[in-house]
Amino acid sequence: xxxxxxxxxxxxxxxxxxxxxxxxxxxxxxxxxxxxxxxxxxxxxxxxxxxxxxxxxxxxxxxxxxxxxxxxxxxxxxxxxxxxxxxxxxxxxxxxxxxxxxxxxxxxxxxxxxxxxxxxxxxxxxxxxxxxxxxxxxxxxxxxxxxxxxxxxxxxxxxxxxxxxxxxxxxxxxxxxxxxxxxxxxxxxxxxxxxxxxxxxxxxxxxxxxxxxxxxxxxxxxxxxxxxxxxxxxxxxxxxxxxxxxxxxxxxxxxxxxxxxxxxxxxxxxxxxxxxxxxxxxxxxxxxxxxxxxxxxxxxxxxxxxxxxxxxxxxxxxxxxxxxxxxxxxxxxxxxxxxxxxxxxxxxxxxxxxxxxxxxxxxxxxxxxxxxxxxxxxxxxxxxxxxxxxxxxxxxxxxxxxxxxxxxxxxxxxxxxxxxxxxxxxxxxxxxxxxxxxxxxxxxxxxxxxxxxxxxxxxxxxxxxxxxxxxxxxxxxxxxxxxxxxxxxx
Amino acid sequence: xxxxxxxxxxxxxxxxxxxxxxxxxxxxxxxxxxxxxxxxxxxxxxxxxxxxxxxxxxxxxxxxxxxxxxx
Numbered sequence: 001x002x003x004x005x006x007x008x009x010x011x012x013x014x015x016x017x018x019x020x021x022x023x024x025x026x027x028x029x030x031x032x033x034x035x036x037x038x039x040x041x042x043x044x045x046x047x048x049x050x051x052x053x054x055x056x057x058x059x060x061x062x063x064x065x066x067x068x069x070x071x072x073x074x075x076x077x078x079x080x081x082x083x084x085x086x087x088x089x090x091x092x093x094x095x096x097x098x099x100x101x102x103x104x105x106x107x108x109x110x111x112x113x114x115x116x117x118x119x120x121x122x123x124x125x126x127x128x129x130x131x132x133x134x135x136x137x138x139x140x141x142x143x144x145x146x147x148x149x150x151x152x153x154x155x156x157x158x159x160x161x162x163x164x165x166x167x168x169x170x171x172x173x174x175x176x177x178x179x180x181x182x183x184x185x186x187x188x189x190x191x192x193x194x195x196x197x198x199x200x201x202x203x204x205x206x207x208x209x210x211x212x213x214x215x216x217x218x219x220x221x222x223x224x225x226x227x228x229x230x231x232x233x234x235x236x237x238x239x240x241x242x243x244x245x246x247x248x249x250x251x252x253x254x255x256x257x258x259x260x261x262x263x264x265x266x267x268x269x270x271x272x273x274x275x276x277x278x279x280x281x282x283x284x285x286x287x288x289x290x291x292x293x294x295x296x297x298x299x300x301x302x303x304x305x306x307x308x309x310x311x312x313x314x315x316x317x318x319x320x321x322x323x324x325x326x327x328x329x330x331x332x333x334x335x336x337x338x339x340x341x342x343x344x345x346x347x348x349x350x351x352x353x354x355x356x357x358x359x360x361x362x363x364x365x366x367x368x369x370x371x372x373x374x375x376x377x378x379x380x381x382x383x384x385x386x387x388x389x390x391x392x393x394x395x396x397x398x399x400x401x402x403x404x405x406x407x408x409x410x411x412x413x414x415x416x417x418x419x420x421x422x423x424x425x426x427x428x429x430x431x432x433x434x435x436x437x438x439x440x441x442x443x444x445x446x447x448x449x450x451x452x453x454x455x456x457x458x459x460x461x462x463x464x465x466x467x468x469x470x471x472x473x474x475x476x477x478x479x480x481x482x483x484x485x486x487x488x489x490x
Numbered sequence: 491x492x493x494x495x496x497x498x499x500x501x502x503x504x505x506x507x508x509x510x511x512x513x514x515x516x517x518x519x520x521x522x523x524x525x526x527x528x529x530x531x532x533x534x535x536x537x538x539x540x541x542x543x544x545x546x547x548x549x550x551x552x553x554x555x556x557x558x559x560x561x
Contacts, residue, residue, distance in 0.1 A: 208520025223522040270539035
């Protein structure tokens, strides 16, 4: 019971912080969604870093290490490459957003390509990618609460409770609530993950080397990339895709706007890679679990961290771990909910339905949409079976389709046209949706490829189709009188 | 240009390099070799980006008003 008391207290604390954060700021749309563009290095850092430390890393990262072994290393790699790209990519986005007072990602595309239809499309792609992301946070919440209550609360009830808490504080405080809770969350998760990642290998195996030797002996090949399936080629293609898609998430794109000045991004590019090393300890927890709590398969691999904790610690400490886990789901969950509802209100409603809507109306609609989006996510959570990492990879494949149009629009003389951008994104997203629904792989679609290439992440195929369509349509739809040059799609 | 070449190194190290170091032994700092390789590149990336930040003239112009205001 003590475990349950601790997580209840932390949940209420998070809610309290979220509500407090509202004080002293009138909640205009700009204030609610981008914090009035007033955040300094530390806060932007936390918002961006906070998005890495979600349930996905805490439960998904350890679960993936437990269930798949070496392929989990990809999580450490893609963020690092994304931060390097961010050094050059984020400052121009920020400058443009500030000049034009943008509050959302579709806004950016609407202005750059002078096309509200493109903005609406981007909003819809964003929402489609955010739903699996929200689902995976709620799934994590369910696992944590059900485990920590030792079965007293069913995971279905836990998902409902979690959805209510996130909805409550997003409705009252918007992005500021997320920033303050990010501080609390990051400190707690840092301490817990470091402790677990060091203690568990030492306790059960006597040391890191001993642990990895034992795993290597028991399961040869588990600690390096296999020749087929999640092979090196899979790693390369997945890391590349995720690095390109990293900042294309609507909420991540939105957190770019919260910065006070552009140097913040350049400075963070040197620090954020190091911050990622915490992930290493998450992996260690998963690896420690492989030989200690064997037998979890399918979507259950996400339970490995908690199974091992239950077996190792007293209930009160399991409660502390649970509390950290709850924050990793609530904080990003609230960011995602804010983004999804702002997207629907500002970009789908104002973009398509009622062009003349006032900021006040849009802000109200955004808040009304919060519980509705949460409800949809609860529905998917209770009726889906995919693992946390699988859900995230699908979302990534969706948002990465926005990359070509975004990067072209940053060029001083953008030859790409709105029709090109629109068709490219539609084509890319269609390929992702089709292949995901039908469970096609590159190997099945193109059996003539050499064996090694068959393991390429299907998202690469979608991105290639996207770029080809983007280039061809842009070339065909060049405005009259333009010079005779081909449209370059990156 | 030099800055971008520097920044390209981690891409080569991680994306290309992993194909050549995909093995468990020798363990480095207790980690499988391929994992240690990736970790090394994460650390190197941070160092490289710190160097890039120092060398980049666009940061120097703004350095005068570098004072940070708390949010």
